[in-house]
Amino acid sequence: MRCPCGCGDTIELLLVAEAKPRWDITIDRQYRPSIVPSVWRSSGCKAHFWISKGRVHWCS
Structure with a gap:
C-alpha cells in the first residue's frame, strides 16, 4: 500500500503467520479494512x- 502521509513510499506488511513482525487484516461487511497492530x-x-x-488514525 502507499504510505498515507503522502510521501509516495510503498509499505509492505507481512501477513503470514510465520513472519515477525506481522500484521493481521480484517475486512468488515462494508469491505473496509482494519490492520493490527499499528x-x-x-x-x-x-x-x-x-x-x-x-x-x-494517526498516532501522536
Whole structure:
C-alpha cells in the first residue's frame, strides 16, 4: 500500500503467520479494512498510524 502521509513510499506488511513482525487484516461487511497492530515506519517519513474500518488514525 502507499504510505498515507503522502510521501509516495510503498509499505509492505507481512501477513503470514510465520513472519515477525506481522500484521493481521480484517475486512468488515462494508469491505473496509482494519490492520493490527499499528504501522510505524522506522525510516523515511517515520509515519505511525492505525487503519480501522478503512480510515487512517494517526498516532501522536
